[in-house]
Amino acid sequence: xxxxxxxxxxxxxxxxxxxxxxxxxxxxxxxxxxxxxxxxxxxxxxxxxxxxxxxxxxxxxxxxxxxxxxxxxxxxxxxxxxxxxxxxxxxxxxxxxxxxxxxxxxxxxxxxxxxxxxxxxxxxxxxxxxxxxxxxxxxxxxxxxxxxxxxxxxxxxxxxxxxxxxxxxxxxxxxxxxxxxxxxxxxxxxxxxxxxxxxxxxxxxxxxxxxxxxxxxxxxxxxxxxxxxxxxxxxxxxxxxxxxxxxxxxxxxxxxxxxxxxxxxxxxxxxxxxxxxxxxxxxxxxxxxxxxxxxxxxxxxxxxxxxxxxxxxxxxxxxxxxxxxxxxxxxxxxxxxxxxxxxxxxxxxxxxxxxxxxxxxxxxxxxxxxxxxxxxxxxxxxxxxxxxxxxxxx
Amino acid sequence: xxxxxxxxxxxxxxxxxxxxxxxxxxxxxxxxxxxxxxxxxxxxxxxxxxxxxxxxxxxxxxxxxxxxxxxxxxxxxxxxxxxxxxxxxxxxxxxxxxxxxxxxxxxxxxxxxxxxxxxxxxxxxxxxxxxxxxxxxxxxxxxxxxxxxxxxxxxxxxxxxxxxxxxxxxxxxxxxxxxxxxxxxxxxxxxxxxxxxxxxxxxxxxxxxxxxxxxxxxxxxxxxxxxxxxxxxxxxxx
Numbered sequence: 001x002x003x004x005x006x007x008x009x010x011x012x013x014x015x016x017x018x019x020x021x022x023x024x025x026x027x028x029x030x031x032x033x034x035x036x037x038x039x040x041x042x043x044x045x046x047x048x049x050x051x052x053x054x055x056x057x058x059x060x061x062x063x064x065x066x067x068x069x070x071x072x073x074x075x076x077x078x079x080x081x082x083x084x085x086x087x088x089x090x091x092x093x094x095x096x097x098x099x100x101x102x103x104x105x106x107x108x109x110x111x112x113x114x115x116x117x118x119x120x121x122x123x124x125x126x127x128x129x130x131x132x133x134x135x136x137x138x139x140x141x142x143x144x145x146x147x148x149x150x151x152x153x154x155x156x157x158x159x160x161x162x163x164x165x166x167x168x169x170x171x172x173x174x175x176x177x178x179x180x181x182x183x184x185x186x187x188x189x190x191x192x193x194x195x196x197x198x199x200x201x202x203x204x205x206x207x208x209x210x211x212x213x214x215x216x217x218x219x220x221x222x223x224x225x226x227x228x229x230x231x232x233x234x235x236x237x238x239x240x241x242x243x244x245x246x247x248x249x250x251x252x253x254x255x256x257x258x259x260x261x262x263x264x265x266x267x268x269x270x271x272x273x274x275x276x277x278x279x280x281x282x283x284x285x286x287x288x289x290x291x292x293x294x295x296x297x298x299x300x301x302x303x304x305x306x307x308x309x310x311x312x313x314x315x316x317x318x319x320x321x322x323x324x325x326x327x328x329x330x331x332x333x334x335x336x337x338x339x340x341x342x343x344x345x346x347x348x349x350x351x352x353x354x355x356x357x358x359x360x361x362x363x364x365x366x367x368x369x370x371x372x373x374x375x376x377x378x379x380x381x382x383x384x385x386x387x388x389x390x391x392x393x394x
Numbered sequence: 395x396x397x398x399x400x401x402x403x404x405x406x407x408x409x410x411x412x413x414x415x416x417x418x419x420x421x422x423x424x425x426x427x428x429x430x431x432x433x434x435x436x437x438x439x440x441x442x443x444x445x446x447x448x449x450x451x452x453x454x455x456x457x458x459x460x461x462x463x464x465x466x467x468x469x470x471x472x473x474x475x476x477x478x479x480x481x482x483x484x485x486x487x488x489x490x491x492x493x494x495x496x497x498x499x500x501x502x503x504x505x506x507x508x509x510x511x512x513x514x515x516x517x518x519x520x521x522x523x524x525x526x527x528x529x530x531x532x533x534x535x536x537x538x539x540x541x542x543x544x545x546x547x548x549x550x551x552x553x554x555x556x557x558x559x560x561x562x563x564x565x566x567x568x569x570x571x572x573x574x575x576x577x578x579x580x581x582x583x584x585x586x587x588x589x590x591x592x593x594x595x596x597x598x599x600x601x602x603x604x605x606x607x608x609x610x611x612x613x614x615x616x617x618x619x620x621x622x623x624x625x626x627x628x629x630x631x632x
Contacts, residue, residue, distance in 0.1 A: 003508065005501070006497065006505075009494075009496040009497060009501075012496070295492070295494055298492045298494075299505070300477070301451075302480070302486060302506045303478065303481020303482075303506060303509045304477075304509065305474055305478070306474075386453045387448055387453050
C-alpha cells in the first residue's frame with residue numbers, strides 16, 4: 001500500500017494519454033460486454049428455467065408443423081404432469097402500431113400455473129377465465145402503452161387473417177429476466193374466430209384450425225420430466241403429427257442454434273478486441289516507460305530491486321487498463337440495469353442485462369490486458385542496468 | 395591519513411566492450427579513502443571519474459581487482475545483495491538532481507524510506523529532519539517544478555541522507571548551478587562531512603568545488619595522476 005501513492009501519481013503524470021488509454025479500453029469492453037452478454041444472459045435465463053420443471057412440445061418438423069389442440073388434454077392426463085397450456089403464436093399488431101409485441105394464445109385456466117413465476121391478481125385471472133374476449137398483458141407493456149384493465153385491445157392479425165377486438169382483463173408481473181411485454185389471449189377465442197373467418201372466405205384452412213402451435217407442460221417435479229417427455233413423444237410417434245419434446249432450457253438453446261455459430265463469431269470478435277487493446281495499452285505503457293528510463297535508473301540506484309520495479313510498472317499498467325475495464329464492464333452493467341432497451345428491439349429482446357459473470361469477466365480481461373501490456377516494459381525497466389539508465393544525464 | 399580505511403580499491407581495472415573493441419576506462423587503480431573523508435575526483439572528460447564513482451557506489455562492477463567499501467567486498471555480492479547494500483549504505487546526488495517530477499519534495503525524500511520497515515509516522519519524521527538539515531522547511535509540499543535549481547539539489551541531498559547512509563556519492567552536484575547556489579550546495583556537503591561525519595566522494599570539473607574537499611584525486615586516461623590533500627581547504631561559508 002505504501003507504493004500506491006507513487007503509482008497513482010505516475011498514472012496521472014500524462015493525463016491525456018491515460019485518459020485516452022482508459023477510454024479506448026472502456027469503450028471496447030463496453031461494446032464487447034453487449035455482444036457477449038447476449039449469450040451469457042440467454043444461458044443464465046435458460047439455466048434458471050430449470051427450476052420450473054417445464055417441457056416444450058413441438059411438432060417433430062418444428063414450428064411449421066401442427067400440434068392438434070386435443071393433445072393438450074391428453075398430455076395433461078399423463079402421470080407426473082401438473083398443468084398444460086397451448087402456446088400458439090398469434091402474429092398480430094396492436095392498433096396501427098408497426099412495432100409488434102409477443103402475443104400468445106393460451107389456456108386461461110392453466111397458463112399461470114405453467115408459467116408460475118408470473119403473477120396476476122386473483123380477480124383479474126378470474127375475469128380472464130370468465131370472459132372469452134379477455135386478454136392479459138405484461139406490466140411493462142401496460143406501462144409503455146398506458147393501458148389499464150378494462151381498456152380495449154384491438155389486434156390485427158398478420159400471420160393469420162384474424163382481427164380480434166379484445167378487452168384487457170388483467171395485468172401480470174414477474175421477475176426482471178422474464179418477458180413482461182407479452183399479451184396472452186384465449187386459445188378458444190382465437191380458434192373460433194379463425195374458423196369463422198376461414199369459413200366466410202371459403203378457403204380450406206382445416207390443417208391450421210385447432211393447431212396448438214406448441215404445448216407447454218409443467219411437471220410435478222424434476223425427476224418426472226424425462227418420463228413425461230418420453231411418454232409424450234411415444235404417444236404420437238406413429239401419428240400424422242409426431243412430436244419432439246424437450247426441456248425449456250433445451251428449447252431456449254434451440255433458438256440460439258437457429259442463429260448459426262454466432263457465438264463463435266462473437267468469440268473471434270472478442271479476441272480481436274483484446275488483441276487491439278493489448279496493442280493500444282502496450283504502446284502507451286512502452287512510451288511511458290521510455291520517458292522514465294532515468295527515473296527507473298535512479299530508483300534502482302537508491303535501492304529499488306528488480307521485483308519492486310516490476311511490481312510498480314505492472315501495477316500502473318493494470319491500474320490504467322483496470323480503470324478502463326471498470327468503466328466499460330461495470331459501466332455497461334449499470335447502464336443496462338438502468339436503461340431498458342427492449343422497446344427499441346422490436347420485441348426481439350424482451351429484456352437485456354449484463355450478467356455479473358460477464359461484467360467480472362470483462363474486468364478480468366482488462367486486468368489481463370494491463371498485465372500483458374505491462375510485462376514487456378516492466379521486464380525492460382527491471383533489467384535496465386543502472387549505469388546505462390543514468391548515462392543520459394550523468 | 396591515519397584514519398581507518400573506508401574505501402579500498404586494489405588493482406582495479408574496468409573495461410567496456412563495444413562491438414569488437416575493448417575500451418579500458420580504469421587501469422590497475424589502487425586507492426584508499428579514509429572514513430569521514432571528503433574526496434573530490436577531477437580529470438578531463440573520459441578520464442574515468444564517473445566510472446570510478448560508480449564502482450565505489452556499487453552501481454557497476456570492476457573487470458579486475460577488488461572494491462571494498464566499509465569492509466564489504468562489492469565483487470562478492472549478488473545483484474540483489476548489492477541493491478540492498480546500496481539502499482543501506484549509499485546516498486546519491488546527481489548533477490541534474492533526478493527528482494521524480496510527480497512527487498512533492500517530501501515524497502521524493504521519502505522514496506528510499508519506502509524500502510525500510512519504518513512506520514509512516516516515523517518516515518515523515520525522518521523526512522522532516524532531512525529537509526530541515528538541507529534548509530527546506532516549509533517546502534515539503536512543493537513539486538520540483540516549483541523549486542529553484544539549488545532547492546531541487548537540496549531536496550536531492552535530503553533524499554541522499556534520509557536513510558543516514560555511510561557514504562555519499564555526488565556526480566557533478568554543482569554542474570547545473572550558478573556560482574552562488576553552487577557555493578551553498580558545497581557548504582551543505584561540507585556540513586554533512588564535518589558535522590555528520592559522512593564519507594563523501596564527489597566528481598567535479600570545478601577546481602573551486604574541489605577545494606572544498608579534503609582531498610582531490612586527478613585522473614587521466616584511467617590512471618591516478620595526482621593526489622592532493624588540502625591541508626587548508628576552503629571553509630564553508632556558514
